[in-house]
Amino acid sequence: AQKITQTQPGMFVQEKEAVTLDCTYDTSDPSYGLFWYKQPSSGEMIFLIYQGSYDQQNATEGRYSLNFQKARKSANLVISASQLGDSAMYFCAMNTGGFKTIFGAGTRLFVKA
Amino acid sequence: GAGVSQSPRYKVAKRGQDVALRCDPISGHVSLFWYQQALGQGPEFLTYFQNEAQLDKSGLPSDRFFAERPEGSVSTLKIQRTQQEDSAVYLCASIGGPGTGELFFGEGSRLTVL
Numbered sequence A: 001a002q003k004i005t006q007t008q009p010g011m012f013v014q015e016k017e018a019v020t021l022d023c024t025y026d027t028s029d030p031s032y033g034l035f036w037y038k039q040p041s042s043g044e045m046i047f048l049i050y051q052g053s054y055d056q057q058n059a060t061e062g063r064y065s066l067n068f069q070k071a072r073k074s075a076n077l078v079i080s081a082s083q084l085g086d087s088a089m090y091f092c093a094m095n096t097g098g099f100k101t102i103f104g105a106g107t108r109l110f111v112k113a
Numbered sequence B: 001g002a003g004v005s006q007s008p009r010y011k012v013a014k015r016g017q018d019v020a021l022r023c024d025p026i027s028g029h030v031s032l033f034w035y036q037q038a039l040g041q042g043p044e045f046l047t048y049f050q051n052e053a054q055l056d057k058s059g060l061p062s063d064r065f066f067a068e069r070p071e072g073s074v075s076t077l078k079i080q081r082t083q084q085e086d087s088a089v090y091l092c093a094s095i096g097g098p099g100t101g102e103l104f105f106g107e108g109s110r111l112t113v114l
Helices: none
Strands: A003-005 A010-014 A019-021 A024-026 A032-039 A046-052 A064-069 A074-079 A088-096 A101-103 A107-112 B005-007 B010-013 B019-024 B031-037 B044-050 B053-056 B065-068 B075-079 B088-095 B109-113
Touching: A003 A088, A003 A101, A010 A019, A019 A107, A024 A074, A032 A064, A032 A074, A046 A064, A046 A074, A074 A088, A101 B044, B005 B088, B010 B019, B019 B109, B031 B075, B044 B065, B044 B075, B075 B088
Parallel strands: A010 A107, B010 B109
Antiparallel strands: A003 A024, A019 A074, A032 A046, A032 A088, A064 A074, A088 A101, A088 A107, B005 B019, B019 B075, B031 B044, B031 B088, B044 B053, B065 B075, B088 B109
């Protein structure tokens, strides 16, 4: 069965510091994609970053990077230089063999001034 | 349109009423998804369309839930005889074509069943 696990219900980080949000996944499909989405209090889901299962290098998008450890089936999101606007829910997600995407339960990030 | 548009943004229904939620995806987007997001939880897959064809409806929780996309663009999610456990935000998302599978989401329709 395919599954996404996010074990951190809430995280606090000081402004300008880096933070890592954990994600582990389970699939038997050799081809899959991993995603992180941000959901601010307004409710709209915003795509942040993508990692393909065959990608050799970790994905980066600005202040976001994905620490992909395939053997451990983990896909942690690293946010560098946190900003107050980063306070939101963050969801790890996966699709396999098509476009159906499943999501984890999410981590709420609080950035402190 | 420029983004995925959902209506209504908020809907209050009495238990037993039927509701219809509309999704207008990004123009030209072939694939359309519906998700249900309970308070404090991650989105749960409901159903998926490619053009007008409903390719996967495995996530629909009961036969009270029905989705359609008759012309391959606008989609409607209908919930019959609503129950309190149907209270959630219903998210619509679309994908343009081959690529990573990044989902473009609407702002959601928040359904409250009293």
